[in-house]
Amino acid sequence: MNELKNDRYLRALLKQPVDKTPVWMMRQAGRYLPEYKATRAQAGDFMSLCKNAELACEVTLQPLRRFPLDAAILFSDILTIPDAMGLGLYFETGEGPKFERPITCKADVDKIGIPDPEGELQYVMNAVRTIRRELKGEVPLIGFSGSPWTLATYMVEGGSSKAFTKIKKMAFAEPKTLHLLLDKVADSVISYLNAQVAAGAQSLMIFDTWGGVLSPRDYREFSLQYMAKIVDGLTRENDGRKVPVTLFTKNGGMWLEDIAATGCDAVGLDWTIDIANAKARVGDKVALQGNMDPSMLYASPQRIREEVAHILSDFGEGTGHVFNLGHGIHLDVDPDHAGVFIDAVHELSQPYHK
Amino acid sequence: MNELKNDRYLRALLKQPVDKTPVWMMRQAGRYLPEYKATRAQAGDFMSLCKNAELACEVTLQPLRRFPLDAAILFSDILTIPDAMGLGLYFETGEGPKFERPITCKADVDKIGIPDPEGELQYVMNAVRTIRRELKGEVPLIGFSGSPWTLATYMVEGGSSKAFTKIKKMAFAEPKTLHLLLDKVADSVISYLNAQVAAGAQSLMIFDTWGGVLSPRDYREFSLQYMAKIVDGLTRENDGRKVPVTLFTKNGGMWLEDIAATGCDAVGLDWTIDIANAKARVGDKVALQGNMDPSMLYASPQRIREEVAHILSDFGEGTGHVFNLGHGIHLDVDPDHAGVFIDAVHELSQPYHK
Numbered sequence A, B: 001m002n003e004l005k006n007d008r009y010l011r012a013l014l015k016q017p018v019d020k021t022p023v024w025m026m027r028q029a030g031r032y033l034p035e036y037k038a039t040r041a042q043a044g045d046f047m048s049l050c051k052n053a054e055l056a057c058e059v060t061l062q063p064l065r066r067f068p069l070d071a072a073i074l075f076s077d078i079l080t081i082p083d084a085m086g087l088g089l090y091f092e093t094g095e096g097p098k099f100e101r102p103i104t105c106k107a108d109v110d111k112i113g114i115p116d117p118e119g120e121l122q123y124v125m126n127a128v129r130t131i132r133r134e135l136k137g138e139v140p141l142i143g144f145s146g147s148p149w150t151l152a153t154y155m156v157e158g159g160s161s162k163a164f165t166k167i168k169k170m171a172f173a174e175p176k177t178l179h180l181l182l183d184k185v186a187d188s189v190i191s192y193l194n195a196q197v198a199a200g201a202q203s204l205m206i207f208d209t210w211g212g213v214l215s216p217r218d219y220r221e222f223s224l225q226y227m228a229k230i231v232d233g234l235t236r237e238n239d240g241r242k243v244p245v246t247l248f249t250k251n252g253g254m255w256l257e258d259i260a261a262t263g264c265d266a267v268g269l270d271w272t273i274d275i276a277n278a279k280a281r282v283g284d285k286v287a288l289q290g291n292m293d294p295s296m297l298y299a300s301p302q303r304i305r306e307e308v309a310h311i312l313s314d315f316g317e318g319t320g321h322v323f324n325l326g327h328g329i330h331l332d333v334d335p336d337h338a339g340v341f342i343d344a345v346h347e348l349s350q351p352y353h354k
Helices: A008-013 A033-042 A045-049 A051-064 A079-086 A106-110 A123-134 A148-156 A167-171 A173-199 A216-233 A253-260 A273-283 A295-300 A301-315 A335-353 B008-012 B034-043 B045-052 B053-066 B079-086 B108-113 B122-135 B148-159 B165-174 B175-199 B216-233 B253-261 B275-282 B294-298 B301-315 B335-352
Strands: A089-092 A096-099 A142-147 A203-208 A245-249 A265-269 A287-292 A321-325 B089-090 B094-100 B141-146 B203-208 B245-251 B267-270 B289-290 B321-325
Touching: A008 A203, A008 A321, A033 A045, A033 A051, A033 B089, A045 A051, A045 A089, A045 A096, A045 A123, A045 A295, A051 A123, A051 A148, A051 A335, A079 A148, A079 A173, A089 A173, A089 B053, A096 A148, A096 B289, A123 A142, A123 A173, A142 A173, A148 A167, A148 A173, A148 A203, A148 B253, A167 A173, A173 A216, A203 A216, A203 B216, A216 A245, A216 A253, A245 A287, A253 A265, A253 B253, A273 A301, A287 A301, A287 B122, A287 B253, A295 A301, A295 B165, A321 B094, B008 B203, B008 B275, B008 B289, B008 B321, B034 B045, B034 B321, B045 B122, B045 B289, B053 B122, B053 B321, B053 B335, B079 B094, B079 B148, B079 B175, B094 B148, B108 B165, B108 B175, B108 B267, B122 B141, B122 B175, B141 B148, B141 B175, B148 B165, B148 B175, B148 B203, B148 B216, B165 B175, B165 B321, B175 B216, B203 B216, B216 B245, B216 B253, B245 B289, B245 B301, B253 B267, B253 B275, B275 B289, B275 B301, B294 B301, B294 B335, B301 B335
Parallel strands: A142 A203, A203 A245, A245 A265, A265 A287, A287 A321, B141 B203, B203 B245, B245 B267, B267 B289, B289 B321
Antiparallel strands: A089 A096, B089 B094
16 A cells, blocks of 8 residues: 555544644535536436446545545445445435335334445445545545434435434334344444445544434434444554544534544534534544534635634644534535635644644 | 413523423424314415414414413414515415515615514514403413524525525625624514514514524624624513513524523523533523423323423423423424323422422
């Protein structure tokens, strides 16, 4: 394997000194880039793009050709695991992901197994291997998965949801069934992420997009517990180097202490929390990733730079900060504004790393 | 005016002793009740129901006939103000509220005026007067409004939104225009709520449904500032009795200290915050309203009672707690489960008020 030429991202996650604050963007490979749309059109539908290692590699690298990003992230979807479990993932235009065979009862949970990462999910590992090779050691590669709770919401609701009625009914009326499901998904995520590390991922991120719709008690029981299990079960080394793990619960700002206590290396923050507050609460334990409102990229270059300056100043001196948006970049953002953002982080952060 | 027979709700908001914890439910007059659906069918569409004082009174009282609730809330919509400003409110089936003439620029803001509460909005005041009369002093009547930020999201987006793209573009690119709009809306809300008090409302609530989509800095600038202005401008007395004001920002759990500092009497909590944590942070300053997950009403009666017991125990001894759901009751809830919830609050809270 190549030596890493830019390891700023890994160093910040492990709270080692850096020359400037590293930056990447959630969904940096995506529809705001015309070259992404061209490759996606070539692939056909979204899952065909995910399943083609060469094209998945191509879209992963596209934003790195435009911007001096400090990390690449595997191009894939969080729903690969439930799809591999046989739930029949499909996409309806304008409606988001759906499952043909959602989980409705214990018998459904009993039927599903742990997918083989080098079997049904080998296309993901092939993408990881291809990307890692093509990155040529420029920046580290992030592997990822959805959290068990977040995956289960799609599996039980049968798609996206607003009120999460079905899974909450299951949580409150049949908690044992849901725990059985979450445990199987957690085991699947462990095997999936460890395979990504074996295939070349140098850092891991778990997206808990929907943990924030739970009460604190329910969050600990149905979401955090299973992320903690995953953290415990992960391979934390690759090429003799530590593989940092970042947990991100959207709207989880009130539970940072609990998230940090799982043993993860970093906590992702959405934009609804003041990063100074987050640092004061858990900055001695974990690194922080975040947290500019993705909508700020609609603003003028000057306003974007001001916001970056605010967040850098809120975090203050020292390492332990990976700059990012608080959620995925919006699809109608001007790519030049993403460039302004990334440059601003690198330029304005240098005084904090003297 | 009649003496109040049950003032438990007002007393708890002012942190005066009570015999048991008062309880009401956001959207307690609504589609989960078959009698509501019947009256709504009689009225025609939703706004016709709001505009008919007798029928609005009827649906306001319906839940009180079923359940021993400790407060009634005016049946109306938060979008009455922008409608009265001439934006052309309409409802498309399954799509939520929309505006024919959304606010897109400064010229649009310049055109709108402060609606006259006894003019274009007199139907609301008529409903307040009718309900107050028909309540016959059984329980207090809550008047309400949306927060300026929340109203502005609908006015600028032209309806409901997920990413709030248009209003955030305005906030970041044309903040002066947005401030002009928010200031006009705040003045309108002050005049609207003061008129509700004059018409008989005994308590006021401001719903900031969408404040939680902002960063802490933007929340203070675009939402909280205007709620504070409203609190300052309100008539706080009716029939020689204090009119308590409750502010509720959904997903605002991280900003309780700032909300409490506005001078409001109580802060509404959604279910994503531990009420013990909220009490420790701001319980010396304000009363708290909340905060069971509305989805818990899908669970068994026993599980509902358990959850009520948990929340009561988290709040602990003493007054200053109005029990409620963390958001509106879901339309497909069994009304009997709402009854179980309300009875559980009254029964299980008594030991905390010895």
